[in-house]
Amino acid sequence: MADVKEARVPDIGGKPVPIIEILVKVGDTVEKDQSLLTLESDKATMEVPAPFAGVIKELKVKVGDEVNDNDVIALVEAAGDAPAAKADAPKQEEKAAPAPAAAAPAPAAAAAPAPSASKASGPLNVNVPDIGGKPVPIIEVMVKVGDTVEKDQSLMTLESDKATMDIPAPAAGVIKELKVKVGDEVNDGDLIAIMEGEGGEAAPAAAPQAAAPAPAPAAAAPAPAATKADVPVGGAPRTPPVSFDASVIMPGNAPYASPAIRAFARELGVDVAQVKGSGRGGRIQREDISGYVKNVMTSGAVPSAGGAAAGGGNGLSLLPWPKVDFSKFGEIEEKPLGRIPKISAANLARNWAMIPHVTQFEDADITELEAFRKKLGEENKDLKVTPLVFQIKAVVAALKKFPTFNASLDAAGETLTLKKYFNVGIAVDTPDGLVVPVIRDADKKGLLELAAELGEISKKARDKKLTAADMSGGCFSISSLGGIGGTAFTPIVNAPEVAILGVSKAAMKPVWNGKEFVPRLMLPLSLSYDHRVIDGALAARFAVYLAQQLGDIRRLLL
Incomplete structure (x- = not known):
């Protein structure tokens, strides 16, 4: 008979972190590693996964509670022989001590960088x-x-499969x-x-105030945030390809808000660019979004509800x-959008x-x-050799012939990086959405070797075992x-490629x-490209050359 086990908070750094969302309810059946709830500190958002499969019997926390390492968050009636979370139990006594000092994390964090920030x-x-x-x-x-x-x-943002985190500057100064x-x-x-480091500005005052409740740093934060928004990173962006001002979604102008806060804003139809953040460094908090909505409702104003699309520099x-x-029109069913489609939506909207x-x-005549x-x-017979294997080899040959296609354009649209390696991303359809793992060094592998690797990475994608490394470097x-x-389609370029x-179904x-x-078996090819880098003539030559490679497989040996 299955027993009831404890689901605990993993190592989150030894400081209390608030719960901003609970993703399950009592009675839900969960899989191992399925997200149970979302935590959000001032610099990172993190989902806490189920340590084993089973049924939620009791929730020990609610939205707004603060949790620490190894805290019990739920009781789960485990299914099968999943490893229990009791191995972490000895750590609970060791990490229970910081609770009395929970009121002092901000001063402690501020005190550490202060010496470097002061007169450096x-x-x-x-x-x-x-x-x-x-x-x-x-x-x-x-x-x-x-x-x-x-x-x-x-300074920069990191993102794993479970959390997004900003890395802050330890002091005021100039990036060298x-x-x-x-x-x-x-x-x-x-x-x-x-x-x-900047010497002799406001930084020396940070050390004496470190033991205070920290209103001063929060008050000083909005000014630099406003300055940052005025100057786009990497210079002024090029003319946007659509009818709104794309500069507002450039990294230097992006509102300072976590993914969870952005999702909350989208649910309420709020453009985060219109919200003034009250957190450290101008960070937008949940209450800032709520306050903005209340203000709009009481004032009768119409909120801007589309970020960049809501109003650009051209007046649209x-x-x-x-x-x-x-x-009102019939029976409906509402279904939340999954994590992968949510991430894909943001990337695709930016790229388009x-x-x-x-x-x-x-x-191509194949x-x-x-x-x-x-x-x-x-x-x-023990290996599945698909047409995609030949397409990879043909693409590599075309990339060598036309190196402009094996490149990336920087955010400012000014510098083109030409790559001397050949890593090909393959879109894989999974039950949770589309993912793009990368076949590395495709130029150094034969057809059978590529077939074996393609089979392995596709299975890995469907089993939800892809790592960040598997999907980077394309x-x-x-x-x-x-x-x-299908006969043809227009795929969206996967920036910064x-x-x-795009490959459709072959037909006689x-x-x-x-x-x-x-009668010939013809394969439809759809090549989408960034017109800032590639002109139409070059694209036509690339597509024709690619079709020639597929039409005569002897060319793939050259």
Whole structure:
């Protein structure tokens, strides 16, 4: 008979953190590693997973409660032989002691960086704080060399599969050197930047006030936040490809709010860019969103409800999203959007808004390729050799022929980074949504080796075991719908890449060979590209060359 076990808070750094959302209720059946609740400190949002599968029998916490390492959050009637969380029990006594000092975390945190921040006039290293001992990718760098930053201003953002975290500046000063870039993975203590500390400004006063309840730092924070919003990171962005001002979603202008707060704002139809944050460094809190809504309701004003789309520099103001009571017309069912679609939505909206897309279409004659593929499959019955394997090899050949496609454009649209390696991202359809794992060094692998790796990484994606490393470092992406159908589509470029290949279902068509029409198996290709980097003529040449590679598999050996 299954027994009732305790679900506990993992190691979160030894400081109380408030619960902002509970994702389950009593009676729910949960899987191992399914998120139970969401915690949010002033610098990170984190989901607490179920340590084992089972049924929620009792919730020990509620929204607004603060929890610490190893606190019991729920009782779960475990299913099967899942490992119990009691191994962490000895740690509870060790970590129970900080509770009396819970009122003093802010002074303690402020006191540590103060000596470095006060009269530092020489180089100051900026290191990654304790993030749990596992590599985490950088998804955004908010400053550039030469920028003047304030103490606690966010320098960059890290994002694992469970949390997003900003790394703050330990002191006021000037960025002299950046040691990392977007896509790099960092770990505890890694050097990410070198600053030149500012000597003799307001920083010396921070040390005497560290023991106070900290109203002074909070009061001083809005000024630097406003200054930061006035100057876009990396210079002025190029003319946006759509009819609204895309500059407001550039990293330097993005409102300072966690993913959970942004989600809360979206639920209420609030544009976070219109909200003034009351937290440290101008960070937007939940109560700031609520206060903004109350103010709008009492004043009768109409809130801006679309971020960048709500009103751009060209004067365009879009209508608010329509709110309809669909139940008036018939039976309905509401279903929350999953985590992967939510993340994808933000990325796709940014990519579509900021990249001027053009799609080039081409057909490839794969009659001989398909015959060879089937023969190869018969000779290797323990291995699934799919058409995608040949498409990867053809893409690599085309990237070598046209290196502009194997590149990335920086956020300012001024610098193109050409890559000398060939990592190909493959869109994989999973029950939870679309993910894009990366096949690394595809140029160094044969067809059978690629087939084996493709099978492994696809299974890993469907089993929800992909890591951040599995999905980073891509040069070019392939989205294949050949197994489903369709004749053509316009895939969205996966920034910071500059192109993506869409593949539809092959079909037998009559093709004129100069004397007569003959049946040939034709594969539709859809090449979307960033028109800032690639012009139409180059895209057409790339697509034609790619079709030639697929049309004559002997070319793939060259």
